[in-house]
Amino acid sequence: MAGLWHRLGPIVTVVIAIFVLWYAGAVALNAAWAQDKAKRNNIELSFSELVADTMSQKKPKLPAPHQVGQEIWKTTGAMVLKGKAFSKRSLLYHSGVTLSSTLLGFAMGTALGIALAVGIVYNRTMDMSVMPWVIASQTIPILAIAPMIIVVLNAVGISGLLPKAVISMYLSFFPVVVGMVKGLRSPDHMQLDQMKTWSATDGQEFWKLRLPSSMPYLFTSLKIAMAASLVGAIVGELPTGAIAGLGARLLGGSYYGQTIQIWSALITAAALAAALVGLIGLMQTMVLKRMGMVR
Amino acid sequence: MTSEPVISAKNLSLTFETNDGPVHALKDVTLDINKGDFVSFIGPSGCGKTTFLRVMADLEKPTAGEITVNGVSPEEARKARAYGYVFQHAGLYPWRTIGGNIRLPLEIMGASKAEQDAAVKEVLELVHLDGFEKKFPWQLSGGMQQRASIARALAFHADILLMDEPFGALDEIVRDHLNEQVLELWARTNKTIGFVTHSIPEAVYLSTKIVVMSPRPGRITDVIESTLPKERPLEIRDSPEFIEIAHRVRDGLRAGHEDDA
Numbered sequence: 045m046a047g048l049w050h051r052l053g054p055i056v057t058v059v060i061a062i063f064v065l066w067y068a069g070a071v072a073l074n075a076a077w078a079q080d081k082a083k084r085n086n087i088e089l090s091f092s093e094l095v096a097d098t099m100s101q102k103k104p105k106l107p108a109p110h111q112v113g114q115e116i117w118k119t120t121g122a123m124v125l126k127g128k129a130f131s132k133r134s135l136l137y138h139s140g141v142t143l144s145s146t147l148l149g150f151a152m153g154t155a156l157g158i159a160l161a162v163g164i165v166y167n168r169t170m171d172m173s174v175m176p177w178v179i180a181s182q183t184i185p186i187l188a189i190a191p192m193i194i195v196v197l198n199a200v201g202i203s204g205l206l207p208k209a210v211i212s213m214y215l216s217f218f219p220v221v222v223g224m225v226k227g228l229r230s231p232d233h234m235q236l237d238q239m240k241t242w243s244a245t246d247g248q249e250f251w252k253l254r255l256p257s258s259m260p261y262l263f264t265s266l267k268i269a270m271a272a273s274l275v276g277a278i279v280g281e282l283p284t285g286a287i288a289g290l291g292a293r294l295l296g297g298s299y300y301g302q303t304i305q306i307w308s309a310l311i312t313a314a315a316l317a318a319a320l321v322g323l324i325g326l327m328q329t330m331v332l333k334r335m336g337m338v339r
Numbered sequence: 340m341t342s343e344p345v346i347s348a349k350n351l352s353l354t355f356e357t358n359d360g361p362v363h364a365l366k367d368v369t370l371d372i373n374k375g376d377f378v379s380f381i382g383p384s385g386c387g388k389t390t391f392l393r394v395m396a397d398l399e400k401p402t403a404g405e406i407t408v409n410g411v412s413p414e415e416a417r418k419a420r421a422y423g424y425v426f427q428h429a430g431l432y433p434w435r436t437i438g439g440n441i442r443l444p445l446e447i448m449g450a451s452k453a454e455q456d457a458a459v460k461e462v463l464e465l466v467h468l469d470g471f472e473k474k475f476p477w478q479l480s481g482g483m484q485q486r487a488s489i490a491r492a493l494a495f496h497a498d499i500l501l502m503d504e505p506f507g508a509l510d511e512i513v514r515d516h517l518n519e520q521v522l523e524l525w526a527r528t529n530k531t532i533g534f535v536t537h538s539i540p541e542a543v544y545l546s547t548k549i550v551v552m553s554p555r556p557g558r559i560t561d562v563i564e565s566t567l568p569k570e571r572p573l574e575i576r577d578s579p580e581f582i583e584i585a586h587r588v589r590d591g592l593r594a595g596h597e598d599d600a
Contacts, residue, residue, distance in 0.1 A: 234426050237398050241424040242444045242495075243417055252443065256434050335434035336475045 066109050073105040074098035107304045115308040132288070135312050141289040142277050143316065145205050149212020150273040154266065156213060157220025164221070165228045165254070166246070175225075182218050186211065186276065191283040208280035208289075215276040216269035223265030227258025260337055263328035270320045278313060290316075343410060344371035345499060345531045346395055351404035353390055353557075363556030364390040365401070370550060370559060374498075377525055377532045379542035380550045381588060382595065387557020388535045388550075392501050395533060396424050408499070420448060422499035423492030427507050429484035431476040431491075437463070438472035441491045448495055462490040465524055482513040486520070493528070501533045506541070515573060518544055522571055539592075543567075543585045544576055551588055553595020561591035 071094075078097040082089045089097065099108040107115075119135040130137045160178065163170040190211050197207040231253050239249045281291025290313045297306035332338045353365040365387045372378050380388035393399040394406060397413035408416035416422065431440045438459050445455045463469050466486040476484055485505055492500060506514045518541060525532055536542050542549050543565070551561040565584060567575060575581055 234428060234430055238424070238426065238430055239447075240398060241396055241417065241422070242447045243420065244447045248447050252447070253432075256432065336477060337433055 063109055066106075067099075070104065070106045070108040071095055071098045074101055077101060077105070103301050103303055105303065107307050111304050112307045112311055115304045116312060119308065135290075135293070135308065138288060138290050138293050138309070139312055139316055142274070142281065142291065142313070145208035145280065145289070146212055146270075146274045146277040146316075146320070148205060149209035149276055150216050150270055152209060153213040153216030153269055153273060154220050157217040157265070157269070158224055158262075160217070160221045161224030161228060162250075164225050166250075175221075178218060178221050181214070186215060186279050187282075189214070190276075190279050194280070194283050208277055211280035212273040212276035216273040219265040219268040219272065220262075223261040223268075224258055227261030228254045230257045230261065256335065259335060260328075260332060263324060263331070266324050267321050267328075270324055271317050274313065274317045274320065345374050345376070346370075346372040346406070346408050346533070348391075348394075348406040349404055351391075351394065351401050351406050353387070353394060353399060353401045353403075365394070366556035366558050368404070368557075368559055370562070372531060372533065372548070374531055375529050376548055377534065377546050378548045378550060379534045379536055379546040380552060381536055381539065381542045382552035382592065383537070383554055385554035385557070386552040386595070387554070388552050389503055390557060391552075392503055392533055392535050396422060396501055420495055421497055422501050423495065423497045425485075425489050425492045425500070425502040425505045427504045429476070429481075429488035431484055431487055433476055435476075436472065437468065437474050437476065437479070437487050440476070440487060441494050444491060444495050450495070458494045458496075462493045465493060465527065466490045467520065480513075482509055482517060485509065485517065489521075489524075493524075497530075499531045499533070503535045504537070505534075507536075514538075514541070519573060521545060526569065539585050539588050540576060543581060543588060544571065544573075549584070549588055551591035551595070553592070560595045561587070563587055563591070 075094060075098055078089065078094055078101070081097070098104070099111065104111070116135065119133065123129055123131060123134040123136065128134065130140070160170075160174060164174055165171070193210055193214070194207045197203070197210065228250075235253060235257075236249070239253060244252070277289070278291035278294065281289035282295050290309050293309035294306055297303070297309065329338065348368055348370045351365055351368040352363070355362045355364055368387070368391060380391060382388050390399055394401050395408055395413055397417040406413060409419070409421050411419070431437070432443065435443065441459045441462060442455045445458055450458070459472060460469075463472060466489055468483065468486055468490060471479065471483070471487070476487070479487065489500075489502075489505065492502075506517050509517065521532075522545060534542075534545060547565050547569075549561075549563040549565065550559055551563065552558065553560045563584060566580060567584070
């Protein structure tokens with residue numbers, strides 16, 4: 045029991061602190077609107093009435109956590125109960141749309157990142173030339189380049205899932221390149237000399253030494269890449285006219301001042317990211333344990 | 340011995356170019372190692388003992404002079420898998436079992452599964468690690484890991500075993516134990532062994548030939564042929580003969596240092 049509290053205690057404390065701050069923020073930010081309303085109706089609000097009002101407005105500046113919670117339930121669990129889990133009003137539907145381009149972009153980004161890292165480690169010309177471009181690619185604001193990617197790909201007849209995945213790839217290949225270059229170079233001189241004493245080929249050195257050695261670096265990179273990929277997918281949904289996806293919900297919400305809808309999309313995106321990163325963390329623990337790299 | 344020496348170096352020099360000017364790691368080193376010899380290289384750091392071993396293994400290229408291993412260049416000898424090399428650290432792959440680590444050079448060399456199985460069994464027995472095939476490196480002590488690394492160097496049946504301070508990181512008691520085992524292994528396999536150390540008792544206890552080296556430039560100052568019998572219990576280290584040889588090694592080391600003082 046003490047052990048469980050030792051692990052969960054800090055997490056619970058932080059969560060409680062976040063909720064306290066959030067409610068306090070909701071009261072403070074929404075109070076002005078509540079007072080305005082009361083003045084127009086010539087009503088004097090007591091403190092408890094004021095607090096109650098700040099937490100039940102239709103378009104609050106900052107929705108209270110339970111409002112967001114209700115909205116999320118209304119658009120997920122409740123829809124499932126009604127048998128309309130994947131209707132266009134369901135957050136599950138929108139999450140699914142975002143998830144599919146996140147995963148596709150993540151897979152493409154990981155593949156591209158590993159390929160570039162192998163090139164950089166094994167080819168002197170690439171070593172000297174590729175990295176500055178890789179870094180430069182990340183200094184361009186994604187919001188600026190995302191519409192261009194959509195437009196260009198549309199012009200060549202590619203639309204739908206792929207352009208969004210390309211934007212995810214654009215963000216997610218970077219941590220993989222950086223991590224894998226470091227990982228593939230992590231074997232020390234002795235290990236490389238040892239391979240030489242056995243007259244190992246470059247291929248054998250790669251598969252038997254460099255690649256296994258890079259695994260801890262790969263998984264760390266994949267976690268960052270996954271989070272970046274989700275951001276890419278959401279950003280990619282904005283210029284497509286906000287038809288579907290969590291990005292579309294964000295944009296749609298901001299058109300109509302639906303702050304509760306915006307926040308519920310935000311929270312859902314965060315939960316999705318946490319779940320995906322957690323999944324990679326789980327794989328990391330399993331793989332590295334099997335490889336004897338963590339104990 | 341009438342046959343050709345296994346390793347023959349003639350006026351071998353190796354100079355590293357550094358920012359502080361050239362460093363003479365080896366200068367005019369001439370030495371023959373015969374089949375079945377156990378040769379120790381001893382000297383202070385910077386005397387070139389490790390560099391010499393690395394030249395034999397084709398991990399460094401000499402800048403002058405000649406060296407042959409099994410009658411051919413070190414590079415050809417390396418490609419013919421003429422030697423096994425044991426580094427100071429065991430360097431076992433954590434993601435492979437002990438058996439898997441020993442298989443590694445055999446996989447690289449394209450040995451069949453049956454050959455691998457036979458070799459793993461044979462060399463594990465040689466280093467007294469039978470039954471540890473399925474264990475992972477972290478489950479073994481430092482001394483056992485180093486034995487596994489020796490087993491790995493023996494796995495592909497090279498005639499020459501080159502060892503670079505293999506027991507340098509281990510404590511005295513473990514080291515004594517491993518020295519005994521190396522002698523037993525040498526007697527059973529009749530390999531030619533090159534052994535770098537900076538321990539005088541270790542060098543005297545193990546070797547048929549002790550090569551004393553000194554730094555700046557790295558060179559050989561004395562070559563001592565041991566008069567100890569091939570059969571050597573640990574107690575031999577208290578015999579007058581042993582102390583006599585150790586004394587000569589110490590003198591050689593001191594002589595090499597005189598120009599420093």
